[in-house]
Amino acid sequence: MMEKTKTALLAGLVVLSLLQSYMLAYSMPGIDAVLPRQDYIKTERMGAEAKVADVVFPEDMVLHFGDDKHTVLYPGMNFYNLIFDRVQGREFKGFQRNNIYVVDWNKTRERDIGVELRFGRGVPVELLKEALKLDGDVAFQSEVINRIWIYKNIERDEVRTYFFSADGNAVYESVRADLTVNDVQNYVGFGEYWTPYRYAGDEIYLPEEPLQTLEAIVGYETYTPEQMQRNLFLDPSETRALVDRSGSQIFTDGKRGLQVAQNGKWINYTDPVAGQGSEDTLSANIYASVQFINQHGGWDGLHRYLQPGPIEDMQGQSEQSIRVVRYQQYYGSYPVIPRKPFMYGQMQLRLQQGVVSEYERSLITINKEAEAKQVRWLPGGKELEEAYNSYSRKSEVIAVFPAMLVSPEENERLHFEPVWAVRLTDGDKAVLLHALPEDYKPPVKTVKPADKGSADKGKEKEKPGKPVPDAGQAPLSSDGSGEKARAGDQGEGGGKSDGKDNAAAKDDGKARR
Numbered sequence: 001m002m003e004k005t006k007t008a009l010l011a012g013l014v015v016l017s018l019l020q021s022y023m024l025a026y027s028m029p030g031i032d033a034v035l036p037r038q039d040y041i042k043t044e045r046m047g048a049e050a051k052v053a054d055v056v057f058p059e060d061m062v063l064h065f066g067d068d069k070h071t072v073l074y075p076g077m078n079f080y081n082l083i084f085d086r087v088q089g090r091e092f093k094g095f096q097r098n099n100i101y102v103v104d105w106n107k108t109r110e111r112d113i114g115v116e117l118r119f120g121r122g123v124p125v126e127l128l129k130e131a132l133k134l135d136g137d138v139a140f141q142s143e144v145i146n147r148i149w150i151y152k153n154i155e156r157d158e159v160r161t162y163f164f165s166a167d168g169n170a171v172y173e174s175v176r177a178d179l180t181v182n183d184v185q186n187y188v189g190f191g192e193y194w195t196p197y198r199y200a201g202d203e204i205y206l207p208e209e210p211l212q213t214l215e216a217i218v219g220y221e222t223y224t225p226e227q228m229q230r231n232l233f234l235d236p237s238e239t240r241a242l243v244d245r246s247g248s249q250i251f252t253d254g255k256r257g258l259q260v261a262q263n264g265k266w267i268n269y270t271d272p273v274a275g276q277g278s279e280d281t282l283s284a285n286i287y288a289s290v291q292f293i294n295q296h297g298g299w300d301g302l303h304r305y306l307q308p309g310p311i312e313d314m315q316g317q318s319e320q321s322i323r324v325v326r327y328q329q330y331y332g333s334y335p336v337i338p339r340k341p342f343m344y345g346q347m348q349l350r351l352q353q354g355v356v357s358e359y360e361r362s363l364i365t366i367n368k369e370a371e372a373k374q375v376r377w378l379p380g381g382k383e384l385e386e387a388y389n390s391y392s393r394k395s396e397v398i399a400v401f402p403a404m405l406v407s408p409e410e411n412e413r414l415h416f417e418p419v420w421a422v423r424l425t426d427g428d429k430a431v432l433l434h435a436l437p438e439d440y441k442p443p444v445k446t447v448k449p450a451d452k453g454s455a456d457k458g459k460e461k462e463k464p465g466k467p468v469p470d471a472g473q474a475p476l477s478s479d480g481s482g483e484k485a486r487a488g489d490q491g492e493g494g495g496k497s498d499g500k501d502n503a504a505a506k507d508d509g510k511a512r513r
Contacts, residue, residue, distance in 0.1 A: 046223060046231065047298015047365065052290050053130040055305040055327060056123055057084065060401065062116040062205060063191040064109060064151065071194040072205050074333040074402070075302065079190035083115060086183070087150075088132055092161065094176035095136040100169060103162070105149075109199060114151025115187045118203075120399070120423075121307035122146035122166030126283040140172055144307065150177075152184045159184055166307070195380070204400050206388065207380035210442055211402060213418035213435070214332065216373040220412055223297065223363040225249060225260040225267070231296050232258060232269055266343045269359040273352055280323060280353060282308075288354035289325040293347065293361075300365045303327040303347065304335070325349045331366075331404045331416050337429050339407040344414075366414060376418050376435040377442060378402055384420060387433045391422065399423040405431060 061073040061080055073080040108114070119128075122144040128134060140163075147164040161177040164170075195212075197205040229251050230236045242250040244259075251258040259268040286305065293299060306326040327347045329336045336345035343362065350358035379387070388400060403421035406414050420433040 045298070046227065046296070047300055049294040050290060050299045050303070051130070052127060052287060055290065055303050056127050056131045057304060058117040059120040059304065059399075060118050062118065062197075063188050063194070064112065064114045064116070065188060065191075066111055066113050066154070068110040068199070070109075070197045070199060070205055071191040072197050072207075073191065073194070075304070075330060076333040079194070080333075082190060083187050084117070086187070087117065087148075090183075091133045091135070091178040092163075092174040092176075093135045095140045095163070095172040095174055097139060098171050098173060100164075100171055102171060102173075103160075108149075108151060112151045112154050113188045114149060114184060117148040117150075119146050119148075119307075123305065123307060124283055124286075127286060127305070136172070143170075143172070145172075146307075150179060150184060150187070152181050157181060200385070200388065200400075202398070204388075204397070206384050206400060207378075209380045210377040210436060210440075211380055212442075213334070213376050213378055213402060214373050215376045215418060215435070216331075216370040216416045217409065218370045218414050218416065219367040220364045220414055221367070222265055222365070222412075225251070225258070225264055225363075228260075228267055228269075228297070228363070229258060232256065262343055265363050267359075267361060267363060271355075271357050273355045273357045280351075284354050285323065285351040286325055288351055289349045289356070292349065292356050292359070293327075296359070297361060297363075300329070300362075302330040304330065306346075323350050323352060325351065331406070334402050334404045334418070335421075335429075336406050336416075337403045337419070337421055337431070339405055342406070342408055344406055364414070371413065374438070376438065377440050378418055378420055378435050379433055384433060387420070388422075391432060393422075393424060393430075396424040396426070397422045398425055400432065403429070403431075 057075060060075075061083060063071050063073065065071075073083070123146075125134065125136065125141050125143050125145060128145055134140075143163075144166040145163045146166040149162045149164070151160055152158070153160055159177065159179045159181055161174040161179060163172040163174065165172070196208045198208050200206045229239060233239050233251070233253055233256060235253070239251045239253045242252065244250055246261070248259050248261040249264075250260070256271045257269070259270075260266070261268065304327065306328050308324050308326070325348070329345045329347075338344040344364060345362070347361040348358075349356055349360075378384075388394065388397075391397065400420065400422055403419055404416045405419045405421075406416050409415050418435050419431045421429050422432045423429050
């Protein structure tokens with residue numbers, strides 16, 4: 001009997017001990033203070049996701065044919081994609097730093113065949129390595145590259161490859177580039193019957209003929225402010241809604257703020273994060289920004305990373321240039337410029353040690369099918385040249401490019417109008433020239449083939465009323481995005497050397513072109 005009593009007493013003590021342990025673990029005051037902070041709750045997926053490689057690509061490509069003849073290709077155009085895919089499959093090693101004047105670039109531009117991949121204000125090498133196979137030393141790794149020039153030296157019949165630093169002080173030659181003379185000839189051959197361009201100085205090229213584009217009316221949907229509220233706040237039930245003097249709606253939980261403007265179509269999110277004591281780096285902030293966008297709204301179509309400016313701040317790694325990250329939206333082959341005061345076409349983030357403190361973007365997501373579209377022609381030749389030369393801020397122009405001027409229409413539609421635009425030294429963009437009248441028809445020209453082998457192509461271009469494929473503008477698919485062609489689709493065997501899987505992955509991120 002005594003043994004049974006002892007056993008029961010011992011069992012009771014064990015149960016009591018377990019009960020006390022439970023009470024201590026789950027009722028201790030302030031235990032939440034020592035748990036890791038959860039910044040955001042993962043909610044429903046909003047928009048497509050992207051990788052850093054998907055937002056790093058050339059702003060345009062310049063093909064040089066010799067005899068001072070050139071043409072320009074834009075993102076999403078079939079031949080642009082073919083060339084970029086092939087360059088991505090090559091390896092660039094053995095970088096040697098040289099003075100910018102090591103080569104007479106004007107002479108090279110006029111006489112040597114080649115291709116220039118131009119990245120606007122530039123891309124840090126650390127990010128460029130996501131898109132290209134680069135192997136360089138520490139000095140090269142810390143650079144920002146704004147151009148890659150691959151050409152065949154006419155005197156030595158060899159390929160030279162140079163990477164240009166964005167500050168304009170140096171070039172890096174890849175002396176062990178995996179490129180052949182035949183590669184360069186193939187690149188240049190893609191643009192043989194493209195719209196001819198003339199070099200206008202200061203790295204600006206202007207077409208000698210009108211450029212074919214498309215005008216489109218596209219319907220859209222919008223994310224609701226409530227969706228973004230649930231997506232960005234830890235506990236949406238603790239937020240309160242306010243209305244400021246401008247009529248914008250503001251959600252706040254006492255710390256974070258979400259301003260919803262433009263009738264629910266634009267947001268500005270702020271989170272006053274504290275510094276973590278570590279050094280800010282631009283590349284780390286870019287990686288973090290891509291991940292943040294993937295989780296909070298996603299990507300509506302093709303976007304390209306924009307290097308901060310001005311130029312002098314880039315190499316100095318100023319606080320402003322390191323912490324601000326922007327992405328430019330495209331429609332078809334061209335960047336989108338909103339007609340003021342409409343806000344659309346860019347996403348901007350401000351980060352500190354990889355944590356987002358500000359986030360601005362549109363809530364509009366355009367439909368895949370355009371409701372209406374028609375061929376439009378942008379001026380070329382003298383008309384464009386005169387507009388450029390007479391532009392009031394010509395001394396500040398660093399780029400002239402075709403763009404899509406977007407404006408809102410009734411019944412939730414956007415109007416995309418092709419224009420010639422300029423980019424200024426301060427980063428601003430402005431319309432230079434609008435498209436020719438809707439009823440404009442380009443004159444039919446007779447093109448003499450360069451040799452017997454290209455006679456058939458020449459005849460194709462002579463056909464009235466049917467422009468040669470890719471003659472100035474990649475055909476737009478039903479959703480208004482430029483069709484992406486793989487090398488295999490064109491009967492070519494020179495796609496990416498690392499296989500079709502990479503090309504397919506790239507298409508998945510860039511199908512919006």
